[in-house]
Amino acid sequence: MLACTLPNIEPEAGDIKEWHEPAPSWAMLHRADIDELKVAERAFARALAAAHRRTTTGSRIQDLKSHFVRLADEWSQETGHISSASDLIGNAKYQQIIQLGWPAIPYLLDDLEHNKRFWFPALAAITGLRPFDSSDASNYQRMTEAWLRWGRRKGLI
Amino acid sequence: MAALGETEGTNIILAALPQLEYSFGKLAAAGYEKTSERTGYPPSLGSYNCIAWAADDAHHFMWPAPDLEWPFWSPRIESRAAFVAAFKWLGYRVCNNSRVEFWFHKVALYELAGSPKHMARQLRDGTWTSKCGGAEDITHYTLDALESYGPSPAKGEYGRAEIYMKRFILVSWAVQFLQWLEWKLESAWPHLGFLIWRKRQ
Numbered sequence: 566m567l568a569c570t571l572p573n574i575e576p577e578a579g580d581i582k583e584w585h586e587p588a589p590s591w592a593m594l595h596r597a598d599i600d601e602l603k604v605a606e607r608a609f610a611r612a613l614a615a616a617h618r619r620t621t622t623g624s625r626i627q628d629l630k631s632h633f634v635r636l637a638d639e640w641s642q643e644t645g646h647i648s649s650a651s652d653l654i655g656n657a658k659y660q661q662i663i664q665l666g667w668p669a670i671p672y673l674l675d676d677l678e679h680n681k682r683f684w685f686p687a688l689a690a691i692t693g694l695r696p697f698d699s700s701d702a703s704n705y706q707r708m709t710e711a712w713l714r715w716g717r718r719k720g721l722i
Numbered sequence: 723m724a725a726l727g728e729t730e731g732t733n734i735i736l737a738a739l740p741q742l743e744y745s746f747g748k749l750a751a752a753g754y755e756k757t758s759e760r761t762g763y764p765p766s767l768g769s770y771n772c773i774a775w776a777a778d779d780a781h782h783f784m785w786p787a788p789d790l791e792w793p794f795w796s797p798r799i800e801s802r803a804a805f806v807a808a809f810k811w812l813g814y815r816v817c818n819n820s821r822v823e824f825w826f827h828k829v830a831l832y833e834l835a836g837s838p839k840h841m842a843r844q845l846r847d848g849t850w851t852s853k854c855g856g857a858e859d860i861t862h863y864t865l866d867a868l869e870s871y872g873p874s875p876a877k878g879e880y881g882r883a884e885i886y887m888k889r890f891i892l893v894s895w896a897v898q899f900l901q902w903l904e905w906k907l908e909s910a911w912p913h914l915g916f917l918i919w920r921k922r923q
Contacts, residue, residue, distance in 0.1 A: 643875030645760070646745045646854040648772040649839050650787035651800060653763070653855075656875060683763035685789055695789075703791045704912065705765035705783075 629665070633672040636662050637682065654686045663690045674716040677709060688712055742854060745870065745878040749860075752867030757851065758859035764790070766856075773805075775853035776829045776841035777812055778898050781905050784808075802885060805831055805838045813897050814887035820865055822848040826888040830865055834881025840868065842883070 592599065640658035647653055654660075662669060670691060673684045685708060689695060695702075697711035716722040743750045761769045764783045773784040774791075782791045786798040786808075796808035806816060809829065820830055822844065830850070832840035842850040842865065852868060853859050862868060870878035889897070 642741075644855065645857045646742055646878055648785070648841075648853070648855045649800075649837075650785040650790055652839070652874070652879065658875075677765070681762065681764075681766040683765075685764070686787075689789075702789045705769075708789065709765045 629668055630672055633662065633665060633669055636665075637672075637676060641682065650686075653683060659687065663687050666691055670716070671721045674713060674722045678713055678722070681709070685712075739858060739860070742857060742860065744876075746868050746880075747877070748864075748869055749862065749867045753863040754860045754867060756858050757861055758853075760857055761853075762856045769856065770853065771855065772841050772853045773808075775851070775859065776843045777809065777901075778843070778894075779901055779905075781908075800837060802831065802833065802836070802838060805841075806885065806887070809887055813889040813893040815889070817886050817888045820844065820883065820886050822846075823888065825891050827891060827894045828886055828888045830883040831885040831887070832868065832880040832882060833884040834871065834879055837881075840880040842868065 636658045640656055640662070643658060644653050644656050647656075662673070670688070673688055673691075676682055677684045677688075685705075694715070696715040697708050701707040701711065713722065738756050739754075742754075763769055768781075769783050770780050771783045771785065774780065774782045777784070784791050784793075786792045786796070786800055786804050788798070792798055793808050793811065795811045797804050814829060817826075817828070820828060822828075828844040830842050830844070831838055832842070840852065840854075842852040842862070844850055845861065849861050849863050850865055850867075851859060851861050854868075865883045868878065868880050869882045870880045872879040
């Protein structure tokens, strides 16, 4: 039988205290700072996500606007010599503008106001509206004013 | 006017309006002159189209479509009958040729596949004046200068002159006076003028 003798070590009072109450770690010492950092990190992540959303939406808007401008310019070029209203509206580029739907309305109204292009049928097709009195039909100035007034009330321009 | 294709001793402008020449393949060969600047489409101020121009009217954009100007006495249908009816009450009657007749003013209606596309008005020297959509007015030396069959949008789609109408010259003067009067009244009191244009929506 193996005989084993352990040295008789008498623990000192300070050692027991150290065993029961270990020295505070770095994390414990800096808990407040860590919590503060976590809060800051979450805030930063939120801000980053918001910035990303803003950038993405902004670029989408920019894409839509440039797409509209390109289609509108191509339509103008392709139909400069056409008198038939149905041919003007039936042009593929004009139909593509109509298919842009409501998001294109601010650009249509802006173009109607500044470039005075023929957007009455597109506006009517997208919105299903005729915001002018029926007696003002064919009065292009009043029709324009009515569309712009409607757009301003809706906050679209 | 200096022009790229101007030939000695003549006034044929071959390269003045390349966009129109491209759209209408026979235009350069037939010969033409530019007689106005571009006007654009409604609601551009001062916009008018070929139909109004054929009717001696440079103040309206006439087409039988919703919200566009069209005489109240003619149905808003894109058909030969509607165009003939519109011009009938301006004093025109259908005739069977485009030859110059001293006592008559003439207009021609272009159609493609039975659908009206364009109108031209004859000038006293036998040439024709056209307003090409929102583009420039031109005087073209022949009617077939604007003959075109697409494919759209690269090429024009006016078809060919199918119907001719003529109006006695004295009737022309009377109607032109009434049109002038109507425009003056319309300028002064917009509501009055639009009585003519806005019915039958």
